[in-house]
Amino acid sequence: MTKSEVERKKRKKKSRKDGVPKKNHKPIKKHYDEEKHQIPLSSANKLTKLKTKPSSTFLDKMRARLSGGHFRMINEKLYTSTGKEALDYFQEDPSLFDMYHAGYRTQMSTWPEKPVDVIIKWLKKQSPSLVVADFGCGEALIAKTVTNKVFSLDLVSNDPKVIACDMSNAPIVSSSVDVAVFCLSLMGTNYQSYIEEANRVLKPGGWLLIAEVKSRFDPTNGGAEPEKFSRAISDLGFNSVKQDFSNKMFILFYFTKKDKRKSKGKETEWPMLKPCLYKRR
Template sequence: MDPPKASANGTPSTGHCVAGLTSLQKGMKDSLEGARFRWINEQLYKSDSVEAVKLMQDSPENFHEYHKGFRHQVYSWPSNPVTHYVEELSALPKGTIIADLGCGDAALVRELAGKQTVISFDLVSDGMYVVEADICSKIPLPGSEPQGSEKSDGVGQVVDVVVCALSLMSTNWPNCVREAWRILKPGGTLKIAEVASRFEDVEQFTSLVNSHGFKLKSKDDRNSHFTLLEFKKVPRATKSAKEWTGLMSRGHVLKPCEYKRR
C-alpha cells in the first residue's frame, strides 16, 4: 500500500509554501500530512528493520515527513527524553563516548558538542552528524560477543553509554539490544526511553533486556508520556542460535505506538 500523498499533484510537502493558502487549504494540507505521518509511523512499528530500511531508501522523503510529524507530536509533550538525556549526559566526565541509536534529528550530538563524543545512527544520514545504519542489524562500531560458555564482556568496545530514545521501533528491536551489548565497554550503560503506552508490562520488557546481558539499574515512570530505564552491561556466556531466536521472538512485549489524529 502506498502512503497518503501530501499534495494532490505529488509535490513533496516541505511545509515552507503555506503562504497564499486559504485556511481551508491549510487545514486540508495539515490533515494530509498528519495522515502521511501516521502511515509511516505504523509501517515503522509494524514491520522489521529490513522493511524500515527499504521504506526510507525507496523515498528519503518518508524520513523527513516522519520527523516533521514526530516533532509536532513531541512538542506537545510536557518534556521529552532528549532534553532529559542532554542534562544527564552533560554531567558525565568530559570525553564520555556515547552511541545514539535512532538519533532522529541528532539533537544529542548538537547539544553535547564540545563536552562528550556522540556517534549518531539512523536510517537516513543528514550528511553531517548521522551515520546511516540499521540499528537492529549491524552497527558499524567495534566490539564482539563471548565465544564460549565462560561468562565474558567480549573485547574491542569503545562506547561508554548507548542511548535508545524512543527508537526501538522495528519488530526485531531485540536485535538492537543485542548490538548495544556488543558495542558497550564492560560495565557500560544502556539508557532506554520508551513511550509509556507501549508497555503492557514493563517487567516483561526489563526481563527481556536483562536476558541479553544487562542488569536493570533504575526505572523512572514519573513522566506521563515516557518511561526512562537504565541498564548496566554485565558479563554473559555465548548464546545458541536457538536461544537468540527465542529472545528475538519476544519483541511483542513493546506494543506499537499509535498517534492520534491532529
C-alpha cells in the same frame, strides 16, 4: 416671414428630429442610478478574493491534516516492519524520512517534557569523555547538544555526521562505546536485535538508556510488562539500575553492562512491544 427665416426654422426642426437636444435639455433618468448602486472597487476586490481564494487558516489546516496523514502512514510502517524493511523503504524515497520527522516534531510539541531532554540532562552530569551511540538519532539533538563524542545512527542521513544504517548492524567497533541510547526508537518488529547490537558495541560497565512511550508498557491495554522487558535485557547481560515512571508520556530504563558476558543457555524471551500508532482524525 422672409424666406431665409422659413428655412432657418426648418433646419431647427430637422436638427431636433436628428437627436440634437434642446438648450438646457436634461437626459432621461434611468431606472436606477449606476453610480449610487455601484459597489466600491476595493469592496468588490475583497468579495472576489473571498469567492476565489480560501483563507490562509483553512489552507494551513488542510496542510496539517495531509502532513499528519503521511506521518501516521510512515509511523505505522516503522512499527510493523523489520529494521531492514524500513531501511529499504526509506532508501526508495528518502523524502519520506523528512516527512516523518516533520510529523514527529508536531507530535512532540504537545508533550510537556521530551525524553531526549531528560537524557541530555543526564549525559551532561557524566564525564564528557564518555563515547555515546545514539540509535535512531532523528535530528541528532544529542550530538548537537553535548560535548561528548557521539555516533548518531539512523535509517536515513541528510547530515554528514549521521550514519545511515540498519540499527541491528551498526558500523561501530565492538566494546568501544560507554553509553548506548534508544530514545523512542525501538520501533521495528525485530527490536531485540537493536539491543543485542548495543550490547556488542558497549564496553563492560557501559550504560544502556531506553526511553519509550508509556502505552507500549501498559499490560492492561495490550502493552508489554515492564518487568518482563527489563528481565529480557538483564538476561542478555545487563544489570537493571533504574526504571523511571515519573513522566506522564514515557518510561526511562537505565541499565549497565555486566563485566562478564552472558553464558549461552536458555534463549531470551523478548516481550512484544505494542506499536505506538496514532489515531486517524
